[in-house]
Amino acid sequence: MRVSSWGRLSAEPHQPLLLDGMAGRALPLPEAGRTALPYGMGRSYGDVCLNPGGALWMTAGMDHWLDFDAASGRLTCQAGALLADIQCLLAPRGWMLPVTPGTQFVTVGGAIANDVHGKNHHAAGSFGNHVHALTLRRTDGSTIVCGPGQNAEWFHATVGGLGLTGLITQATLQLRPVAGPWLETETIAFDSLERFYTLVSESEAAWEYTVSWIDCRDRHGRGLFMRANHCDAAAQVPAEAPRPRGLSMPLTPPLSLVNAVSLRGFNALYYRMHRARAGRAVSHYLPFFYPLDGIGHWNRMYGPRGFYQYQCVVPFQGGERAIEAMLAQIVRSGQGSFLVVLKTFGHRPSLGLLSFPQPGITLALDFPNQGDKTLRLFGQLDAIVSEAGGRIYPAKDARMPTSLFQSGYPQWEQFLTYRDPGISSAMSRRLMGA
Template identity: 55%
Template sequence: MTTARVQAWGRLEAAEHAVHRLTERSAPLPAAARPGLPHGNGRSYGDVALNPGGTLWMTRGLDRFISFDAATGVLACEAGVLLDEIIRVALPQGWFLPVTPGTRFVTVGGAIANDVHGKNHHGQGSFGHHVLGLSLLRTDGERIDCGPGLRPAWFAATVGGLGLTGVILTAQLQLMPVRSEWMQGESQPFRSLAEFFALSAAAETRHDYVVSWLDCVHASGSGQDARGILFSASHATEGPPPPPPARARRVPLTPPVSLINGLSLRAFNQAYFHRHAARAGAQRQHLLPFFYPLDSLLEWNRIYGPRGFHQYQCALPRRDEQAATAELLKAIRASGQGSFLAVLKTFGEREGLGLLSFPLPGTTVALDFPDHGASTLALFDRLDAIVREAGGRLYPAKDGRQSRAMFEAGYPRHTDFLAFRDPGLSSAMSRRIFGH
């Protein structure tokens, strides 16, 4: 055991934790004086993977592959294996992740505990839909094997269970066959939300993956309610040999102030929109830059300076998705805050399997905000009111501040979840939204 200051991806604060590295899946959990929490690769933005003053069980040492059947695509591995490591093994054999978030540097355990989604929610649902089974270690030493057809109530609590039902030790995943490492797709500019929704619905009938970049500053005074670029693609059936792996660059230091400000943002967004609008049309791209554009710049989260940043991500039910998205954008523009990283995408009809899964049929909006203290938090309160009024919810993987009332309104099955909580586990988020 060591003591370390651990930060989430948003780098808002670094809190002291007792830290144990787990390496043996057959071993009991190390004794902890205070409640513990499993911690994957720390890619959650807020406080879902933090347990200040308590213990973190670091799972990256649980990094073994157990089996892989190249005929069926069924993979069994320990929960600290990164999606990146799965891709390296499976892709050359014609298999890929059926669902992947926008970074491949997350663990299997972290992907299950947040029931992460990708750009193909309309076709494939979320990560939990592709988990065939998992084994869970409770702090009292009990081991629970569960899956969609085995103790399904435990499975539903653990998929999207925010690390609070036990430590996931291993998982069995169904991978997806692909015929090449290339994506065939297109990009299309849109100049209003109505156009975005129409283009997105049409793209979902043609393509496996659909996502949009949104210019969160432009529309003020222009009469438009939004503009952006819609990217859609499917796995290509053939393509040239894979390119040599690109060398990742790293942000070398944390600048003294955020590099994202109103002026740089307006200029950058303007240039980005026009560059992509001019190049709209069919495109072929290797799958790594398509799925993981941010992974080529390691530690990009340092560009927001020493104060760090927030991501605000909500899901809005279908009924009010367009009106509520317009209201959110209006409030963001009025505040003069926001950043280049703004994403708009629709979710399909498949609800998550987890009691606390985030995706719901409708639309998700995600934006990064440099931390400006009280004014940023005041903006989030205004956004919360819009999301709540629309019957939506916030994504715990990105959150570090939503109130208990906001969480309870967004996640009506939270009371069912409590029966599965492990009393030996706690997090900063669980104390904020569950009180313990």
């Protein structure tokens, strides 16, 4: 069947291998001469979850919970379990994921393989920092149980390992205690990048979650800074959770709805509306953590050619100049995004050999696919990232050059020794040769 990632840049034939509980069963293998790759919800933007011409292990059926200790908050589940289900079922009972990305429609296995991060890296690190153990099935029939204290070298290769070390079948996660599903939030409008960095410095000691939206069409870097903490038990919160809005993109328009005219109008309106509503509030975790999950198939708005996401991180030293230079280049290009996220990563080390987060500033933007015009812009942004000593996020990438991958991930050669030769992806063939 034809399979696409969330960026919808292509839809190529794959052999699907459906998985379920599979306890004690042999791992289904692809046709002779072909490789396989784990596939969860397909929410990666580029080609990390694709294996054109090969097979995909479809893990959505491996979604059983195996054990939960309500006293310690330790959950063991199969790798196909959704973050959405963990949050929905356990937040009202006083436990939540300590780290969650910008969508809840991600499997546990996918979150580990991409070592996802959230809006609280400065406080909690990335997803892999909260994994106690995982089970890995290899195409040679072997099974490896690993964690920070057991077969640690396999654990460090698999966390952030892009699904290339084997099929993760189950994992044990440490959740964090909360009083409930509510957050105390504050939104602050700012009119320059300098003000953003000041807000970050003032906020990270007292606020667990910090993130900013940036108007990529504004040369000064105006935006909205959002911060939040979990409410304590005595907080006054609404009586019930928000109901799903039921919004959806019913079809793919013939042309991208994101263009120079719509960007200018939307970004100006979005900034003014939220500046007028700035201040403190109490919010359910859903709209704060996952603002786009309320719009079904939102990726269709970029039209039939799909879209790229470009996410990089640059070190703090020199990073402010690099971010300013990238935003200026984007303004000059006439391209851009409704969805521009600017935040910082803290100093907690990531555990994976290929984990993306490093101390510094991270910028993420969506770009409609305009062919060579878009790729030329990315080449210009790559040069700025490379000069600053930064890296690109593989979970979001569809075109990173090999040179930037190798400079950004200096442990890539060490990682190759842990690869499963029966597993391959479009990304691995593009960046690692196989």
